[in-house]
Amino acid sequence: MRVLLIGGAGYIGSAIAHHLLDNGHTVAVFDNLSTGSRDAVPAQARFVLGDCGDRDALAKALGETGAEAVVQLAASVRVEESVADPAKYYFNNTVKSLNVFDTCARAGVKDFVFSSTAAVYGAPAKTLIAEDTATDPVNPYGHSKLASEFMLKDIARVHGMRATILRYFNVAGADPQLRTGQRTPEATHLVKVAAEVASGKREALDIFGTDYPTPDGTCVRDYIHVMDLALAHELALTKPGTGGETRLFNCGYGTGHSVRQVAAAFGKVLNHPLPQRERPRRPGDPPALVCDSAKLKRELGWTPKHASIDTIVATALNWERKLAAAR
Secondary structure (H helix, E strand, C coil), X not given: CEEEEECCCCHHHHHHHHHHHHCCCEEEEEECCCCCCHHHCXXXXXXXXXXXXXXXXXXXXXXHHCCCXXXXXXXXXXXXXXXXXXXXXXXXXXXXHHHHHHHHHHCCCCEEEEEEEHHHHCCCCCCCECCCCXXXXXXHXXXXXXXXXXXHHHHHHHHCCEEEEEEECEEECCCXXXXXXXXXXXXXXHHHHHHHHHCCCCCCEEEECCCCCCCCCCCEECEEEHHHHHHXXXXXXXXXXXXXXXXXXXXXXXXXXXXXXXXXXXXXXXXXXXXXXXXXXXXXXXXEECECCHHHHHHHCCCCCCCCHHHHHHHHHHHHHHHHHHC
């Protein structure tokens, strides 16, 4: 299959690119490199520099690459930034995605996967979040993604496009072969930040909020290894639904880990505690988000290979050490 990854030079996109190439697919990457890295794109993948808000550039890329399927990954993803600058998130995540959906549909793309987020659920009362859990975002990031989901459903229905929405829980870890991992400067994702502390790049891990209604008072999240998430994308592309249908799947393991538990996992690898500092809560952070992935396993046959916080931590730390050695 010929696949175009929009935003494929980023953390998740580059992992998907490697996974697809490993499994015999042809991959092209379309990215403006505003947050992605050219170095993250596999040598075997064709790279096209462009912005997904540029209809003409995207249409040209679709034609030149002969893409049979498209994955839309391009987005702004920092929750706290979305609270401070909501307009940026509605423009980058919603307006530009509308352009992507419409351009791809009019170009005749039949298989489409959209990168969404568990943030669309907000702070549900349920312990385990399934796809039928009510959506009620608590920050502009979640709102911007949920609005995009509605647009995709309507456009796919009219154009007969087979679309799949994947709602990611917390993506973490790195390719075990260390070909790619998270490169984001000034990252805010917990596992990435903890890996930077463990490798000496940062002084301590800031714990934002210790009074949440969770067992140890810190936020609980479901961490999914990036290469297991890449597999979910391949399955969504190669096991398509029917034309005009939009399928929805949660992507996570069904196991929650608190901030303190993640810090402890790093301490286990290091054989000493990870330096920590307690900070006030950040705006827009729900107390707990844990995934029910039964539908993904049942309908697409998803069988994760890296479903362990120890594996996630170890690969993230190995990747961070590789980056540190290259500096």
